[in-house]
Amino acid sequence: MEEVLRRFTEVSTDPYTSLTKWKEQTGKKIIGSFPMRIPEEIIHASGMLPVVMWRGNEAVTMGHSYVHNFNCGLTRSFIDDAVRDKLTFMDGMIFCRSCLQAEEIPSTIELNAPPRHFLYLYLPPLYPGSAFRDFFIHEMKRMKESLEEWSGQEITKESLENSIAIYDKNRSLLKKVYELRKKKPGTIKAREMLAIVHSSMLMDKEEHSRLLESLLPELEGRKEITDDKISVIIAGALCQTPHTAILDLIEEAGMVIVDDDIYIGSRYFANEIHSSGDPLEALADRNMKKLPPDPTMGDWKTLWTDYMVDKVRENKVQGIITLLIKYCPPHLCYYPDIRRRFVEEGIPEIMLEVEHEVVSIEQIRTRLMAFIEVIRGGV
Numbered sequence: 001m002e003e004v005l006r007r008f009t010e011v012s013t014d015p016y017t018s019l020t021k022w023k024e025q026t027g028k029k030i031i032g033s034f035p036m037r038i039p040e041e042i043i044h045a046s047g048m049l050p051v052v053m054w055r056g057n058e059a060v061t062m063g064h065s066y067v068h069n070f071n072c073g074l075t076r077s078f079i080d081d082a083v084r085d086k087l088t089f090m091d092g093m094i095f096c097r098s099c100l101q102a103e104e105i106p107s108t109i110e111l112n113a114p115p116r117h118f119l120y121l122y123l124p125p126l127y128p129g130s131a132f133r134d135f136f137i138h139e140m141k142r143m144k145e146s147l148e149e150w151s152g153q154e155i156t157k158e159s160l161e162n163s164i165a166i167y168d169k170n171r172s173l174l175k176k177v178y179e180l181r182k183k184k185p186g187t188i189k190a191r192e193m194l195a196i197v198h199s200s201m202l203m204d205k206e207e208h209s210r211l212l213e214s215l216l217p218e219l220e221g222r223k224e225i226t227d228d229k230i231s232v233i234i235a236g237a238l239c240q241t242p243h244t245a246i247l248d249l250i251e252e253a254g255m256v257i258v259d260d261d262i263y264i265g266s267r268y269f270a271n272e273i274h275s276s277g278d279p280l281e282a283l284a285d286r287n288m289k290k291l292p293p294d295p296t297m298g299d300w301k302t303l304w305t306d307y308m309v310d311k312v313r314e315n316k317v318q319g320i321i322t323l324l325i326k327y328c329p330p331h332l333c334y335y336p337d338i339r340r341r342f343v344e345e346g347i348p349e350i351m352l353e354v355e356h357e358v359v360s361i362e363q364i365r366t367r368l369m370a371f372i373e374v375i376r377g378g379v
Protein backbone atom coordinates (compact mmCIF):
# COMPACT_ATOMS: atom_id res chain seq x y z
CA MET A 1 0.00 0.00 0.00
CA GLU A 2 2.73 2.45 0.98
CA GLU A 3 4.40 1.87 -2.36
CA VAL A 4 1.24 2.77 -4.32
CA LEU A 5 0.65 5.86 -2.22
CA ARG A 6 4.29 6.85 -2.66
CA ARG A 7 3.93 6.52 -6.43
CA PHE A 8 0.76 8.68 -6.46
CA THR A 9 2.50 11.27 -4.28
CA GLU A 10 5.60 11.34 -6.51
CA VAL A 11 3.48 11.94 -9.61
CA SER A 12 1.41 14.62 -7.89
CA THR A 13 4.36 16.51 -6.42
CA ASP A 14 6.72 16.20 -9.39
CA PRO A 15 4.75 15.65 -12.61
CA TYR A 16 7.70 17.01 -14.62
CA THR A 17 9.94 14.04 -13.82
CA SER A 18 7.27 11.36 -13.95
CA LEU A 19 5.84 12.55 -17.28
CA THR A 20 9.28 12.90 -18.86
CA LYS A 21 10.04 9.31 -17.79
CA TRP A 22 6.66 8.06 -19.04
CA LYS A 23 7.30 9.65 -22.41
CA GLU A 24 10.76 8.11 -22.72
CA GLN A 25 9.40 4.68 -21.81
CA THR A 26 6.33 4.73 -24.07
CA GLY A 27 7.41 7.00 -26.92
CA LYS A 28 3.91 8.51 -26.82
CA LYS A 29 2.85 12.13 -26.91
CA ILE A 30 1.49 14.20 -24.02
CA ILE A 31 -1.26 16.80 -24.34
CA GLY A 32 -1.94 19.30 -21.56
CA SER A 33 -5.57 20.27 -21.12
CA PHE A 34 -6.77 23.28 -19.17
CA PRO A 35 -9.10 22.62 -16.22
CA MET A 36 -12.05 22.03 -15.78
CA ARG A 37 -14.16 20.89 -18.75
CA ILE A 38 -12.03 19.62 -21.63
CA PRO A 39 -13.10 16.04 -22.48
CA GLU A 40 -9.83 14.18 -21.92
CA GLU A 41 -11.33 11.02 -23.39
CA ILE A 42 -10.95 12.43 -26.94
CA ILE A 43 -7.21 12.96 -26.42
CA HIS A 44 -6.90 9.49 -24.92
CA ALA A 45 -8.70 7.97 -27.92
CA SER A 46 -6.09 9.51 -30.21
CA GLY A 47 -3.37 7.43 -28.51
CA MET A 48 -1.88 10.35 -26.59
CA LEU A 49 -1.80 11.03 -22.87
CA PRO A 50 -4.05 13.82 -21.63
CA VAL A 51 -2.81 15.57 -18.51
CA VAL A 52 -4.64 18.32 -16.65
CA MET A 53 -2.50 21.47 -16.39
CA TRP A 54 -1.28 22.11 -12.89
CA ARG A 55 0.04 24.78 -10.55
CA GLY A 56 3.83 24.47 -10.57
CA ASN A 57 5.94 23.66 -7.54
CA GLU A 58 8.16 26.76 -7.61
CA ALA A 59 7.65 30.46 -7.00
CA VAL A 60 6.80 32.45 -10.13
CA THR A 61 9.81 34.36 -11.51
CA MET A 62 10.12 34.98 -15.27
CA GLY A 63 6.39 34.44 -15.68
CA HIS A 64 5.72 37.80 -14.09
CA SER A 65 7.03 39.48 -17.25
CA TYR A 66 4.18 37.87 -19.17
CA VAL A 67 1.24 37.81 -16.81
CA HIS A 68 -0.21 40.17 -14.19
CA ASN A 69 0.79 39.41 -10.63
CA PHE A 70 -2.88 39.71 -9.71
CA ASN A 71 -3.72 36.58 -11.69
CA CYS A 72 -4.48 33.36 -9.83
CA GLY A 73 -1.58 31.05 -8.96
CA LEU A 74 -2.47 28.44 -11.55
CA THR A 75 -2.38 30.82 -14.50
CA ARG A 76 0.77 32.62 -13.31
CA SER A 77 2.67 29.48 -12.49
CA PHE A 78 1.67 27.67 -15.70
CA ILE A 79 2.93 30.57 -17.83
CA ASP A 80 6.07 30.73 -15.69
CA ASP A 81 6.74 27.03 -16.28
CA ALA A 82 6.07 27.42 -20.00
CA VAL A 83 8.40 30.40 -20.56
CA ARG A 84 11.12 28.72 -18.50
CA ASP A 85 10.93 25.68 -20.81
CA LYS A 86 9.81 23.38 -18.00
CA LEU A 87 6.94 22.03 -20.08
CA THR A 88 8.77 20.97 -23.24
CA PHE A 89 7.66 17.35 -22.67
CA MET A 90 4.12 18.55 -23.41
CA ASP A 91 3.64 18.03 -27.14
CA GLY A 92 0.38 19.89 -27.28
CA MET A 93 -1.86 22.13 -25.20
CA ILE A 94 -5.61 22.54 -25.36
CA PHE A 95 -7.26 25.51 -23.69
CA CYS A 96 -10.89 26.37 -23.26
CA ARG A 97 -13.10 29.34 -22.69
CA SER A 98 -13.43 29.65 -18.94
CA CYS A 99 -12.83 32.59 -16.59
CA LEU A 100 -11.22 35.86 -17.73
CA GLN A 101 -7.77 34.89 -16.50
CA ALA A 102 -7.92 31.54 -18.22
CA GLU A 103 -8.94 33.26 -21.42
CA GLU A 104 -5.79 35.35 -21.60
CA ILE A 105 -3.38 32.44 -21.07
CA PRO A 106 -3.67 30.81 -24.52
CA SER A 107 -2.53 33.87 -26.47
CA THR A 108 0.36 34.42 -24.05
CA ILE A 109 1.45 30.82 -24.49
CA GLU A 110 0.95 30.88 -28.25
CA LEU A 111 3.13 33.98 -28.57
CA ASN A 112 5.87 33.17 -26.09
CA ALA A 113 6.15 29.40 -25.65
CA PRO A 114 4.10 27.75 -28.39
CA PRO A 115 3.72 23.99 -28.09
CA ARG A 116 3.90 21.76 -31.18
CA HIS A 117 0.12 21.44 -31.19
CA PHE A 118 -2.17 24.19 -29.95
CA LEU A 119 -5.95 24.35 -29.77
CA TYR A 120 -8.45 26.71 -28.21
CA LEU A 121 -11.98 25.49 -27.57
CA TYR A 122 -15.01 27.73 -27.14
CA LEU A 123 -16.91 25.59 -24.68
CA PRO A 124 -20.36 27.11 -24.19
CA PRO A 125 -21.93 28.10 -20.88
CA LEU A 126 -24.43 25.81 -19.22
CA TYR A 127 -27.51 27.65 -20.40
CA PRO A 128 -30.69 25.75 -21.23
CA GLY A 129 -31.49 25.00 -24.83
CA SER A 130 -30.19 22.56 -27.41
CA ALA A 131 -28.09 25.23 -29.17
CA PHE A 132 -25.54 25.17 -26.35
CA ARG A 133 -25.29 21.37 -26.35
CA ASP A 134 -25.00 21.39 -30.16
CA PHE A 135 -22.23 23.94 -29.95
CA PHE A 136 -20.37 21.82 -27.38
CA ILE A 137 -20.59 18.85 -29.76
CA HIS A 138 -19.40 21.06 -32.61
CA GLU A 139 -16.34 22.06 -30.57
CA MET A 140 -15.58 18.45 -29.68
CA LYS A 141 -15.74 17.50 -33.37
CA ARG A 142 -13.27 20.29 -34.08
CA MET A 143 -11.03 18.98 -31.28
CA LYS A 144 -11.29 15.42 -32.62
CA GLU A 145 -10.44 16.45 -36.19
CA SER A 146 -7.56 18.62 -35.08
CA LEU A 147 -6.05 15.78 -33.02
CA GLU A 148 -6.56 13.28 -35.85
CA GLU A 149 -4.88 15.55 -38.35
CA TRP A 150 -1.94 16.25 -36.08
CA SER A 151 -1.40 12.75 -34.69
CA GLY A 152 -2.19 10.94 -37.93
CA GLN A 153 -4.42 8.57 -35.98
CA GLU A 154 -8.13 8.30 -36.65
CA ILE A 155 -10.36 8.51 -33.59
CA THR A 156 -13.00 5.89 -34.29
CA LYS A 157 -16.32 5.45 -32.49
CA GLU A 158 -14.89 2.26 -30.95
CA SER A 159 -11.70 3.91 -29.71
CA LEU A 160 -13.72 6.74 -28.18
CA GLU A 161 -16.11 4.32 -26.50
CA ASN A 162 -13.12 2.39 -25.17
CA SER A 163 -11.57 5.57 -23.75
CA ILE A 164 -14.87 6.58 -22.15
CA ALA A 165 -15.08 3.14 -20.51
CA ILE A 166 -11.49 3.49 -19.21
CA TYR A 167 -12.26 6.93 -17.79
CA ASP A 168 -15.57 5.77 -16.31
CA LYS A 169 -13.81 2.91 -14.56
CA ASN A 170 -11.30 5.30 -13.03
CA ARG A 171 -14.11 7.65 -11.98
CA SER A 172 -15.98 4.82 -10.29
CA LEU A 173 -12.83 3.71 -8.44
CA LEU A 174 -12.16 7.23 -7.21
CA LYS A 175 -15.77 7.39 -6.08
CA LYS A 176 -15.23 4.20 -4.07
CA VAL A 177 -12.24 5.74 -2.31
CA TYR A 178 -14.41 8.74 -1.44
CA GLU A 179 -17.21 6.53 -0.17
CA LEU A 180 -14.70 4.72 2.02
CA ARG A 181 -13.51 8.02 3.48
CA LYS A 182 -17.11 8.96 4.28
CA LYS A 183 -17.83 5.57 5.82
CA LYS A 184 -14.62 5.46 7.84
CA PRO A 185 -13.55 9.06 8.50
CA GLY A 186 -9.87 9.61 9.06
CA THR A 187 -8.95 6.42 7.18
CA ILE A 188 -7.35 8.39 4.39
CA LYS A 189 -5.36 11.51 5.12
CA ALA A 190 -6.26 14.63 3.16
CA ARG A 191 -2.85 14.80 1.52
CA GLU A 192 -3.17 11.16 0.47
CA MET A 193 -6.58 11.84 -1.06
CA LEU A 194 -5.18 14.80 -2.94
CA ALA A 195 -2.33 12.66 -4.30
CA ILE A 196 -4.77 9.93 -5.35
CA VAL A 197 -7.00 12.28 -7.36
CA HIS A 198 -4.23 14.54 -8.66
CA SER A 199 -2.14 11.61 -9.92
CA SER A 200 -5.20 10.39 -11.83
CA MET A 201 -5.07 13.65 -13.79
CA LEU A 202 -1.42 13.05 -14.65
CA MET A 203 -1.03 9.33 -15.26
CA ASP A 204 -2.06 6.74 -17.77
CA LYS A 205 -5.64 6.03 -16.62
CA GLU A 206 -5.40 2.26 -16.92
CA GLU A 207 -2.25 2.17 -14.82
CA HIS A 208 -3.87 4.47 -12.28
CA SER A 209 -6.95 2.23 -12.07
CA ARG A 210 -4.80 -0.89 -11.61
CA LEU A 211 -2.96 0.77 -8.75
CA LEU A 212 -6.23 1.98 -7.22
CA GLU A 213 -7.69 -1.52 -7.38
CA SER A 214 -4.72 -2.84 -5.43
CA LEU A 215 -4.92 0.05 -2.96
CA LEU A 216 -8.63 -0.11 -2.13
CA PRO A 217 -8.66 -3.35 -0.09
CA GLU A 218 -5.65 -2.10 1.86
CA LEU A 219 -7.36 1.21 2.62
CA GLU A 220 -10.46 -0.68 3.73
CA GLY A 221 -8.30 -2.43 6.32
CA ARG A 222 -7.22 0.87 7.89
CA LYS A 223 -8.74 1.93 11.20
CA GLU A 224 -11.26 4.74 11.44
CA ILE A 225 -10.00 7.73 13.49
CA THR A 226 -12.89 9.78 14.79
CA ASP A 227 -12.13 10.25 18.48
CA ASP A 228 -13.24 13.73 19.33
CA LYS A 229 -12.51 15.03 15.84
CA ILE A 230 -14.55 17.78 14.25
CA SER A 231 -15.91 16.59 10.90
CA VAL A 232 -15.62 19.05 8.03
CA ILE A 233 -15.83 19.45 4.28
CA ILE A 234 -13.37 21.49 2.24
CA ALA A 235 -14.68 23.52 -0.69
CA GLY A 236 -13.42 25.89 -3.35
CA ALA A 237 -9.85 25.74 -4.71
CA LEU A 238 -11.17 26.02 -8.25
CA CYS A 239 -8.71 24.54 -10.78
CA GLN A 240 -5.83 24.86 -8.37
CA THR A 241 -4.11 22.21 -6.24
CA PRO A 242 -4.54 23.05 -2.55
CA HIS A 243 -1.38 23.30 -0.45
CA THR A 244 -0.76 20.01 1.35
CA ALA A 245 0.58 22.03 4.31
CA ILE A 246 -2.89 23.53 4.79
CA LEU A 247 -4.54 20.12 4.56
CA ASP A 248 -2.14 18.84 7.21
CA LEU A 249 -2.91 21.85 9.42
CA ILE A 250 -6.64 21.16 9.23
CA GLU A 251 -6.04 17.62 10.48
CA GLU A 252 -3.44 18.59 13.08
CA ALA A 253 -5.86 21.15 14.47
CA GLY A 254 -8.28 18.33 15.31
CA MET A 255 -10.53 18.07 12.28
CA VAL A 256 -11.26 15.22 9.94
CA ILE A 257 -12.15 15.88 6.29
CA VAL A 258 -15.08 13.69 5.32
CA ASP A 259 -15.78 14.96 1.81
CA ASP A 260 -14.95 17.87 -0.46
CA ASP A 261 -16.19 20.17 -3.17
CA ILE A 262 -12.91 20.93 -4.93
CA TYR A 263 -11.79 20.28 -8.50
CA ILE A 264 -8.78 18.16 -7.56
CA GLY A 265 -11.24 16.14 -5.57
CA SER A 266 -14.85 15.09 -5.99
CA ARG A 267 -15.54 17.49 -8.86
CA TYR A 268 -13.01 15.76 -11.12
CA PHE A 269 -14.69 12.37 -11.13
CA ALA A 270 -18.33 13.44 -10.72
CA ASN A 271 -20.79 12.09 -13.28
CA GLU A 272 -19.89 8.84 -14.97
CA ILE A 273 -21.12 8.40 -18.54
CA HIS A 274 -22.30 4.77 -19.14
CA SER A 275 -23.87 5.57 -22.49
CA SER A 276 -24.40 3.30 -25.44
CA GLY A 277 -25.33 6.19 -27.75
CA ASP A 278 -23.16 8.56 -29.71
CA PRO A 279 -19.91 9.03 -27.72
CA LEU A 280 -19.55 12.74 -28.51
CA GLU A 281 -23.11 13.38 -27.39
CA ALA A 282 -22.44 11.37 -24.23
CA LEU A 283 -19.33 13.46 -23.54
CA ALA A 284 -21.27 16.67 -24.12
CA ASP A 285 -23.97 15.54 -21.70
CA ARG A 286 -21.40 14.73 -19.01
CA ASN A 287 -19.57 18.01 -19.42
CA MET A 288 -22.77 20.05 -19.49
CA LYS A 289 -24.22 18.57 -16.31
CA LYS A 290 -25.40 21.27 -13.93
CA LEU A 291 -23.95 19.54 -10.89
CA PRO A 292 -21.49 20.12 -9.39
CA PRO A 293 -22.27 23.76 -10.21
CA ASP A 294 -19.51 25.40 -12.23
CA PRO A 295 -19.04 29.06 -11.20
CA THR A 296 -17.07 29.77 -14.39
CA MET A 297 -20.03 28.85 -16.56
CA GLY A 298 -22.77 31.16 -15.36
CA ASP A 299 -25.81 28.93 -14.90
CA TRP A 300 -27.78 31.33 -12.71
CA LYS A 301 -30.51 28.83 -11.83
CA THR A 302 -28.31 26.18 -10.22
CA LEU A 303 -27.11 27.61 -6.95
CA TRP A 304 -23.68 26.61 -5.71
CA THR A 305 -24.87 27.45 -2.22
CA ASP A 306 -27.65 24.82 -2.44
CA TYR A 307 -25.12 22.23 -3.56
CA MET A 308 -22.78 23.01 -0.67
CA VAL A 309 -25.53 23.07 1.94
CA ASP A 310 -26.78 19.70 0.64
CA LYS A 311 -23.27 18.29 0.93
CA VAL A 312 -23.00 19.49 4.53
CA ARG A 313 -26.39 17.95 5.39
CA GLU A 314 -25.76 14.65 3.58
CA ASN A 315 -22.42 14.16 5.27
CA LYS A 316 -23.69 15.40 8.64
CA VAL A 317 -20.47 17.39 9.12
CA GLN A 318 -19.96 20.07 11.75
CA GLY A 319 -18.42 22.71 9.52
CA ILE A 320 -17.06 23.71 6.15
CA ILE A 321 -13.68 25.17 5.23
CA THR A 322 -13.57 27.37 2.14
CA LEU A 323 -10.26 27.49 0.29
CA LEU A 324 -10.48 30.67 -1.73
CA ILE A 325 -7.77 31.08 -4.32
CA LYS A 326 -6.47 34.63 -4.23
CA TYR A 327 -7.52 36.54 -7.38
CA CYS A 328 -10.00 33.88 -8.50
CA PRO A 329 -12.95 36.02 -9.71
CA PRO A 330 -15.48 33.19 -10.25
CA HIS A 331 -15.15 32.10 -6.63
CA LEU A 332 -14.80 35.62 -5.23
CA CYS A 333 -18.02 36.74 -6.95
CA TYR A 334 -20.01 33.89 -5.42
CA TYR A 335 -18.40 33.96 -2.00
CA PRO A 336 -20.48 36.74 -0.31
CA ASP A 337 -23.66 34.84 -1.23
CA ILE A 338 -22.17 31.55 -0.04
CA ARG A 339 -21.12 33.12 3.25
CA ARG A 340 -24.53 34.72 3.82
CA ARG A 341 -26.28 31.40 3.18
CA PHE A 342 -24.05 29.51 5.65
CA VAL A 343 -24.83 32.11 8.30
CA GLU A 344 -28.57 31.76 7.60
CA GLU A 345 -28.36 27.98 7.80
CA GLY A 346 -26.29 28.08 10.99
CA ILE A 347 -23.44 26.16 9.37
CA PRO A 348 -20.02 27.08 10.82
CA GLU A 349 -17.74 28.15 7.98
CA ILE A 350 -14.25 29.59 7.72
CA MET A 351 -12.66 31.04 4.62
CA LEU A 352 -8.92 30.68 4.08
CA GLU A 353 -7.55 32.81 1.28
CA VAL A 354 -4.72 30.88 -0.31
CA GLU A 355 -2.03 31.92 -2.72
CA HIS A 356 0.43 30.04 -4.92
CA GLU A 357 3.58 31.16 -3.13
CA VAL A 358 2.90 32.76 0.21
CA VAL A 359 0.96 30.93 2.85
CA SER A 360 1.09 32.17 6.40
CA ILE A 361 0.92 28.81 8.16
CA GLU A 362 0.90 30.18 11.71
CA GLN A 363 -1.91 32.59 10.96
CA ILE A 364 -3.95 29.78 9.41
CA ARG A 365 -3.24 27.52 12.38
CA THR A 366 -4.55 30.19 14.77
CA ARG A 367 -7.68 30.74 12.69
CA LEU A 368 -8.37 27.02 12.50
CA MET A 369 -8.01 26.68 16.28
CA ALA A 370 -10.49 29.55 16.70
CA PHE A 371 -12.86 27.86 14.23
CA ILE A 372 -12.79 24.69 16.33
CA GLU A 373 -13.56 26.71 19.44
CA VAL A 374 -16.56 28.24 17.66
CA ILE A 375 -17.87 24.80 16.69
CA ARG A 376 -17.26 23.25 20.11
CA GLY A 377 -18.72 26.22 21.93
CA GLY A 378 -21.65 26.51 19.52
CA VAL A 379 -20.89 30.24 19.22
Ligand code: SF4
Binds near residue numbers: 075099100239329
Ligand atom coordinates in the same frame (compact mmCIF):
# COMPACT_ATOMS: atom_id res chain seq x y z
S1 SF4 B 1 -11.39 29.75 -12.19
FE1 SF4 B 1 -10.09 30.69 -10.63
S2 SF4 B 1 -8.43 29.19 -10.29
FE2 SF4 B 1 -9.44 28.68 -12.27
S3 SF4 B 1 -8.20 29.76 -13.80
FE3 SF4 B 1 -9.93 31.09 -13.26
S4 SF4 B 1 -9.10 32.41 -11.65
FE4 SF4 B 1 -7.72 30.67 -11.84
